[in-house]
Every structure is written in C-alpha cells, then in structure tokens.
Amino acid sequence: MPAALAVSSLHKRFRSRFGRTESVALDGVDLEVPRGEAFGLIGPNGAGKTTFIKCLLGIAHPDSGDIALLGGRPGDPRARARVGYLPERLALPGAWTARAFLASVGRLKGIVLERPAIDALLDRLGLTEAAGRRIRGFSKGMRQRLGLAAALLGSPELLVLDEPTDGVDPLGRVEIRQLLAAELSRGATLFINSHLLSETERICTRIGILSRGRLVRSGPLEVLTAVQQRWRARFAPGTPESPGLLLGLGFEPVEGGAWELAAADPTALNQALDRARTAGAQLVELERASRDLEDVLSEALAAGSA
Amino acid sequence: MKTGAVALDLLREAAARRWFLALGLALTALLLLLVTSLRLEVVDGALAATRLFGKPIFHDIRPADVALRPVFLVASQMVFWCGLCFGVLACADFAPALLSPGRIEHLLSLPVQRWELLLGTFVGVLTLAAGGAAYASGGLILVLGAKTGVWTGWPLISALLSALSFGGVYAGMLAVAVWVRSAALSAAAGASLIGLGLLATYRRTLLDVMGEGLGRALFAGVTALVPPLGKLADAAGALASSAPLAPGGVLRLILGTLAFAGGLLALAAWRFERRDF
Numbered sequence: 001m002p003a004a005l006a007v008s009s010l011h012k013r014f015r016s017r018f019g020r021t022e023s024v025a026l027d028g029v030d031l032e033v034p035r036g037e038a039f040g041l042i043g044p045n046g047a048g049k050t051t052f053i054k055c056l057l058g059i060a061h062p063d064s065g066d067i068a069l070l071g072g073r074p075g076d077p078r079a080r081a082r083v084g085y086l087p088e089r090l091a092l093p094g095a096w097t098a099r100a101f102l103a104s105v106g107r108l109k110g111i112v113l114e115r116p117a118i119d120a121l122l123d124r125l126g127l128t129e130a131a132g133r134r135i136r137g138f139s140k141g142m143r144q145r146l147g148l149a150a151a152l153l154g155s156p157e158l159l160v161l162d163e164p165t166d167g168v169d170p171l172g173r174v175e176i177r178q179l180l181a182a183e184l185s186r187g188a189t190l191f192i193n194s195h196l197l198s199e200t201e202r203i204c205t206r207i208g209i210l211s212r213g214r215l216v217r218s219g220p221l222e223v224l225t226a227v228q229q230r231w232r233a234r235f236a237p238g239t240p241e242s243p244g245l246l247l248g249l250g251f252e253p254v255e256g257g258a259w260e261l262a263a264a265d266p267t268a269l270n271q272a273l274d275r276a277r278t279a280g281a282q283l284v285e286l287e288r289a290s291r292d293l294e295d296v297l298s299e300a301l302a303a304g305s306a
Numbered sequence: 307m308k309t310g311a312v313a314l315d316l317l318r319e320a321a322a323r324r325w326f327l328a329l330g331l332a333l334t335a336l337l338l339l340l341v342t343s344l345r346l347e348v349v350d351g352a353l354a355a356t357r358l359f360g361k362p363i364f365h366d367i368r369p370a371d372v373a374l375r376p377v378f379l380v381a382s383q384m385v386f387w388c389g390l391c392f393g394v395l396a397c398a399d400f401a402p403a404l405l406s407p408g409r410i411e412h413l414l415s416l417p418v419q420r421w422e423l424l425l426g427t428f429v430g431v432l433t434l435a436a437g438g439a440a441y442a443s444g445g446l447i448l449v450l451g452a453k454t455g456v457w458t459g460w461p462l463i464s465a466l467l468s469a470l471s472f473g474g475v476y477a478g479m480l481a482v483a484v485w486v487r488s489a490a491l492s493a494a495a496g497a498s499l500i501g502l503g504l505l506a507t508y509r510r511t512l513l514d515v516m517g518e519g520l521g522r523a524l525f526a527g528v529t530a531l532v533p534p535l536g537k538l539a540d541a542a543g544a545l546a547s548s549a550p551l552a553p554g555g556v557l558r559l560i561l562g563t564l565a566f567a568g569g570l571l572a573l574a575a576w577r578f579e580r581r582d583f
Contacts (some may be wrong), residue, residue, distance in 0.1 A: 014582075057415045060582040077417035085415035091408030095322030104318075107311040108416045150412075160415075 002071035004158050004189035005033040005056065010065035012051055012213075025051040026062070027213035033206070035157075038180070038190040040204030040221075042197060042297055048213040049193045050088060053162055056191075057085055070157055081109060084151035088162040088193075090143065094136030098127055098146050101135060105150045113153070125149045126175060140167035148176065152183070159183060160191045165199050177203055197293040207293065209300045217300045222288075224296050230289035231269055233276075234258045240280035249275050260289050308418045312426020313433060316400060320434055325396040329438060337445040346370075346453040353454065370454040375547040378461050381446050382546035385439050386468040386539045392438075393472045394479070394496030397431050401483035401492060410583045421575045428473070428480055428571060435472045439465035443546070464546035467556075470563055471538045475499045477567035481574040484581070505529055507536025533563040 012026040025048045033039045041049050054060035056067060058074035072079030092101060099118050106113035122131045125145040130138065138146065144167050151159055164180070165173045180190060180203055194200045200207065207224050209217040217224060232254065240246065243253070250272060251259040263269035273283060320326045345357040353373040356363050404410065404427055413423055443465040451457045475496050482488075482495040505512065506529040516522040538559055544551045 054411065054583070057411075059411050059414045061580070077419060080415060081417035083415065085412065087408055087411045087415075089408040090412055091406055093319060093322075096318065100318070104311070104315050105416065107314070108308055108413070108418050110308075110417060147412075 001035060002068060003032045004035045004037070004070060005031065005039075005191065006066075006068040007031045007052075007056070008066045010052070010055060010067065011063045012048075012055060012060065013063055024213050026055065026065075029065070029210070029213070029215050031208060031215055031218060033189060033191060035189050036184070036187055037206050038184055038192065038204040039206045039208065040200035041191070041193045041208050041210055042195070042200055042293070043210035044301065045195075047210040049210050050162060052210065053085075053160055053191075053193055057083065057160065081154075082157045084153065084156035084159045086144075086147045086151040086159075086161045086164055088166070090147040090150075092135045092138075092143055092146065094134065096135055097132050098122060098135060098138075098149075099131050101146065102149060102153065106153055109154050111154045121149050121152060124152075124179065126172070141169055141172055144168050145172070145176075148179075155186065156188065158189045158191065160193075162193045163195065164192060165194070165196060173199065197297065201293045207296075209297055211301050216303065217296065221293075222290070225290040225293065227289045227291060229262055229264055231261050231263055232258050232287050232289040233261060233273070233283060234285035235276070236282035236284050239282045240276070245279040246276060246281065249279065251276065258285075308422045309426040309429055312418070312423055313430035316427055316430030317433060319400070319403075320430075323396070325392075326434070326438075329392060329396070330441075333438075333442050333445065337442075337449055340446075340449050344449070344453065346450075348454050351455075371456045371458070371548075374450055374454065374456055374458075375549070377450065378446070378458070378464075379543045379547040379549075381443065382461060382464045382468070382543045383539060385442050385465055386471065386542050389435065389439055389442075389468050390472055390475060390500055390535070393431075393435055394475065394493055394500065397434070397476060398479060398483075398493035398496065399489040400431060401427055401480050402487045402489045405483065405487045405583070407583075414583060420578050424480065424484070424571065424575050424578050428477065428567075431476050431480075432469060432473045435476070436466060436469035439468045458548065460548050461546040464542040467538065467542045467545060467560070470560065471503075471533060471535060471542075474533045474563040474567045475503070475535075477570035477574070481570045481577075484574045484578045499532065500535060502528060502532040503535030503538075506532045506534040509534065531566060531569075533559070533566050538563065 008030050010026050010029040013022050013024050015022050029052060041052065043049055051060060055062045056069060056074060057080065067074050069079045070082050074080070096104070099115070099122070102118045102121065103113055106118075119128070119131060122128055125148060127142060127145055127149065130142060135143070135146065144164070148161070148164060151161065159180075165176055168176060177199075184190060190203065192200060192204060201221065205221055206219065207217070207221050208215050233251070234257065246259055251261050254260050261269070261272055263272060273286075277283065343359045345355075346353060347355040348370050351370055352367050353370045354367055404413070404423065414420065440462055443461040447458065447461055478499045479492045479496045483492040509526075509529045513522065513526060516525065541551065541556050541559055543549075
C-alpha cells in the first residue's frame with residue numbers, strides 16, 4: 001500500500017505580479033508520511049507550511065517535484081475525494097445553516113447525505129444545538145468545529161488540518177484531540193499544521209520542521225525529542241541515604257527529584273545503575289531523557305539559519 | 307459532474323442576498339399593482355376599454371392580441387435592458403466571492419474540477435437571469451392573459467433570449483474576475499461589454515463614418531466579436547410582440563452570443579487552471 005503522502009524535491013517560488021521580485025516558498029522538500037500516522041508539520045510563520053499543504057492538495061502548482069497523494073496525483077479528483085481538508089481560515093457562508101453547509105460539501109464530495117447523518121456528525125463536533133442556526137452567528141470556535149465536520153465528511157483516509165484547534169477553547173481542544181484520536185484508530189492518517197507546539201506534541205507521533213522552505217528535521221516524535229546518550233532515572237525516596245553518593249557516580253539532579261545520567265551505550269548505562277544500586281539506590285523509573293518540542297524547534301531553526 | 311451542485315449553491319447564496327430579494331419583491335409588487343389597477347374590457351376578442359388607476363388610457367377598439375403587442379414589446383425591452391444592468395450590478399460579486407481566500411482553497415480541495423467550479427458559477431448566474439426574466443415575463447403573461455383571454459408563450463422565449471444575452475456579458479465579467487478578484491472590475495467589465503454591445507449594434511454605420519487607421523481596425527475587430535446587444539434586444543422585442551422575424555438572423559445572433567460566451571469561458575478556464583490560490 002502506498003504512503004499516505006510522498007513528496008520529493010518539491011520546489012515552489014512566488015513571483016510578484018510583474019515578475020520583479022521572487023520569493024522561495026519551498027526549496028526541495030522531501031517527505032513521506034506512512035498511512036495511519038499522525039504527522040505534525042511545524043515551523044515559524046512564513047516557513048512554507050501552508051504553501052506545502054496547498055501544493056499537496058492541488059490548490060497551488062509546484063514549480064517542480066513529485067507529489068503522491070494516497071498514491072494519486074493532487075490534481076486527480078479521485079485522490080482528493082479520499083482527503084478531508086480544513087483550511088487555516090475557512091470562509092463559511094454566513095447566511096446558510098450548518099446543516100445546509102454540510103449538505104453542500106457532501107454534494108461536492110459526491111456523498112448522498114441524509115439529515116440524520118448530518119446531525120450525527122454535528123453532534124460529534126458538539127454542534128447539535130447550532131445545527132439549524134445561521135453560520136453568521138457562530139463563534140470562531142464553532143466555525144472551526146464546523147470546518148472540521150466538513151473535513152470529516154465521508155470518513156476520509158487522509159485528514160489535512162491547518163491549525164485545527166485555532167480559536168477553540170481549552171475544553172474544546174480536548175474534545176478535538178479525542179475526535180482526532182478516534183479518527184486515527186479508525187485508520188485515518190492525520191497531517192496537521194499547527195503553531196501550537198503543545199497541541200502538536202499531544203496529537204502527533206511524527207514531526208517535520210519546516211524552515212525557509214526546507215524540511216530541516218523529520219521523524220518520530222520520541223526520536224526528535226530524545227537527548228542522545230542521556231537517561232533520566234528516578235529512585236525510591238530516601239534511597240540511597242545520601243544523595244551525594246549518586247553525584248559521585250555521575251548522576252546529575254534535575255527538577256522533580258529525578259536524576260540524569262550520560263551513558264554512551266546500554267552497557268555503560270547498566271554499569272552505572274548497578275553501582276547506584278550497590279550504593280543503596282532503588283530504581284523505580286528509567287526513561288530516555290527528552291526535551292519538549294519547543295527546544296527541538298529552536299535548535300532546528302538555529303541550525304538551519306547557521 | 308459537479309457543475310449542477312456548484313450552480314445550486316450559487317442559487318442558494320443568491321436567495322440570501324438583499325439584491326435578489328429586492329428584485330423579487332419589486333417584480334411581485336409591480337405585477338400586483340397591474341392586477342389591482344389595470345382594467346381591461348374585452349368584447350368579442352376586441353379590447354374595448356383600458357383603464358389604469360381608473361383612468362381610461364386607450365380609446366380605440368382593437369383586437370386584444372394586437373393591442374397587447376406594444377405592451378409585450380415595451381415589457382421585453384425593459385426586461386432586456388433593466389435585466390442587463392441589474393445583472394451586472396447584482397452578479398458582479400459572485401465570482402470574486404467564490405475566489406475569496408478561505409473559500410476557494412476549501413473548494414479546490416474537494417473532488418471538483420476547476421472548470422466545473424467556473425462552469426457551475428456561470429450556469430448558476432444564467433439560471434438566475436433566466437429565472438428573473440421568466441418571472442417578470444411569465445407574470446405579465448398571466449396578468450394580461452387572465453384579463454383579456456389572450457395567452458401567448460412568446461414573451462417567455464423572449465425572456466430566455468434576454469438571459470442568453472446576459473450570459474454573453476457575464477462570461478466577460480467572470481473572465482475578468484478570474485484574472486483580478488474584484489467585484490468592481492467585474493462590474494466595470496460588464497458595463498463596458500454593454501457599451502461595446504451597443505456600439506456593435508451600429509457597427510456598419512459607425513465604420514462608414516470612421517476614417518481608415520488603427521483605431522478603425524481595432525473598433526472593427528472588437529465589435530465583430532462582441533454580441534450586438536441592440537439587435538438582440540430588438541429580436542427579443544419582436545419575439546415577445548409576435549412581430550415577423552427572420553429566423554436565420556435570430557439564429558445567427560444566438561450562435562454568435564454562444565460562441566462569444568464560450569470563448570470567454572474557455573479563456574477564463576485556461577487562466578483558472580493555472581492560478582495558484
């Protein structure tokens with residue numbers, strides 16, 4: 001089965017109206033997103049994230065490079081029929097009701113939607129009471145939910161979401177995360193573009209960092225956030241009797257009462273732990289030391305600009 | 307093919323716009339005014355007396371169908387020219403709204419071809435124009451038919467010809483909007499096409515008085531392409547009033563307008579397919 005997304009050597013430049021100036025939006029992006037994954041694309045403003053999404057969906061035409069969208073071409077409506085998309089700033093018809101909007105999107109997707117199916121989808125997004133109301137009276141969060149409902153129509157194999165939780169209150173974000181988790185367990189692939197790093201970290205299992213049109217980091221979240229050759233250990237309270245013993249063995253105290261240790265390989269790690277246990281320490285928790293996504297992004301951007 | 311779905315959405319959007327609500331209300335009010343204030347006395351198929359707001363307006367006795375011809379002629383001209391002007395103003399925003407940021411991205415991500423979006427918009431506007439013209443003409447047929455017993459379907463055919471003429475103008479407006487997303491420029495293009503259409507009507511006369519040169523060649527070239535709206539309006543009037551008409555001439559006008567609209571739509575589709583959003 002082909003990857004949900006496979007992009008190679010993607011280039012896109014924008015020229016001013018009279019061709020006087022040119023800006024590089026995408027500069028040779030290579031990326032593959034396996035099916036069933038939750039992929040998060042992060043990067044600073046102007047990095048080319050939205051342009052990348054637009055190229056994926058055939059909204060913008062790349063200058064060069066190849067894109068395979070669920071094995072098809074972005075310009076092929078059959079491929080796009082299997083994709084649900086939430087744009088960054090979705091313009092909704094204010095005079096329509098939520099039901100009428102979803103029915104319209106359904107028609108354009110070629111899906112025959114009965115009213116119960118529309119109502120069930122609106123219920124899933126927490127919009128039951130707003131189903132018959134005109135969209136112009138919706139809050140930003142409600143509009144975002146309605147856009148998400150439109151993206152979910154027809155149970156697409158790939159969901160491309162540009163800032164899905166933008167404008168949604170904290171409680172709503174939890175609900176959307178749960179909903180996206182349900183989509184993932186259904187087998188859908190998620191491609192999320194968000195500037196909210198904590199949200200991305202909570203939803204996505206793979207991350208790509210885009211900077212100045214280049215993909216500067218890409219891979220599983222735990223690998224990107226892992227600090228190579230460093231481990232975090234937690235010992236039972238009061239063990240060993242003197243914390244100075246651990247300091248002498250190369251452990252460094254970190255916040256929350258944990259200790260970090262540099263170990264080049266598993267053998268060195270186990271030897272250090274054995275020495276700690278011999279000194280009376282009782283190990284209760286061990287994990288690879290990690291950073292949050294913000295640190296990873298900062299480091300990647302600094303490396304990219306160097 | 308999703309053209310129908312796009313056209314349907316446009317009609318739904320139009321239904322929510324004040325312009326079209328106002329047009330519907332104005333036409334209905336006008337027809338109701340005619341129903342209540344126009345008195346026609348028909349004796350043995352002849353119109354014996356006509357009273358508007360209680361005052362007699364025609365005194366000569368004529369066959370009712372003959373007497374109604376000028377009424378249908380004037381009505382068809384009003385539907386034609388007022389419809390064109392109203393359409394240019396009221397429909398100028400449809401294409402720019404379709405291409406607005408946040409909406410076009412969503413539409414293009416759906417399994418719809420770009421040309422289907424464009425054609426659907428055109429079909430929707432054409433349906434709107436035909437519906438409006440047919441409502442005005444059909445209403446008049448009903449009112450006058452009920453009062454005189456003279457029933458004719460020709461004003462409806464005339465209304466369709468008016469809608470087709472607007473189709474030629476709207477194709478130009480749509481093409482401009484695809485290039486530059488601006489309702490004002492789209493309306494300006496429509497107004498310019500109406501002006502050019504009038505000039506094209508008197509093309510031969512104007513060419514006769516123009517001196518040789520680039521200007522004349524340019525004028526000849528442009529007015530050869532633009533549908534002669536004056537001739538189309540005359541044809542619509544002749545159809546509505548059951549006046550004699552050369553079928554070949556009308557057919558040529560219709561085919562010319564269709565070719566003009568088709569050419570502009572093809573140009574718009576070519577540009578639309580290549581545009582980034």
